[in-house]
Amino acid sequence: MSRVTVYSTDPCPFCVQAKALLSKRGIDFNEINLAKDPAGRAELAERTGMMTFPRVIIDGEVLGGFTELRAADASGHLADKLAA
Numbered sequence: 001m002s003r004v005t006v007y008s009t010d011p012c013p014f015c016v017q018a019k020a021l022l023s024k025r026g027i028d029f030n031e032i033n034l035a036k037d038p039a040g041r042a043e044l045a046e047r048t049g050m051m052t053f054p055r056v057i058i059d060g061e062v063l064g065g066f067t068e069l070r071a072a073d074a075s076g077h078l079a080d081k082l083a084a
Contacts, residue, residue, distance in 0.1 A: 003028075003058060003059050003082065004022065004027055004028065004029040004030070004056065004057070004058050004082075005029065005030045005031075005032060005056075005057045005058075006018055006019060006022070006029050006030070006031045006032070006054050006055070006056055006057075007031075007032050007033075007034055007044055007053065007054060007055040007056075007057070008031055008032070008033050008034070008035075008053055008054045009033065009034055009035045009041075009053045010033065010035040012053050012054065014053065014054055014065060014066040015053055015054040015066075017066050017070075018054045018056060018065070018066040018069050019031065019054075021066075021069060021070065021073060022069075025073065025078075025079075027078075027082065034053075047062075048062045050062075050064075050065070052065055053065070054066060054069075056068070056069045058081055058082070059081075063078075063081075
């Protein structure tokens with residue numbers, strides 16, 4: 001099982017950017033596309049308290065969206081979290 005899960009939807013430029021950043025860093029991830037799953041969207045919103053996409057989750061902990069992923073990458077926090 002992948003340690004990183006990306007919840008996405010279509011069309012979503014931020015989802016594309018998040019997946020591209022992870023791929024560029026060589027980070028394996030599991031993508032769950034909720035474009036046609038309203039129940040899944042509702043469950044994700046309830047779980048994370050957020051309605052936007054993407055939602056990046058590492059080891060069951062919500063990192064955030066693309067902005068938070070990019071910041072974690074730039075600060076080294078993403079590499080540290082995945083090294084743990």
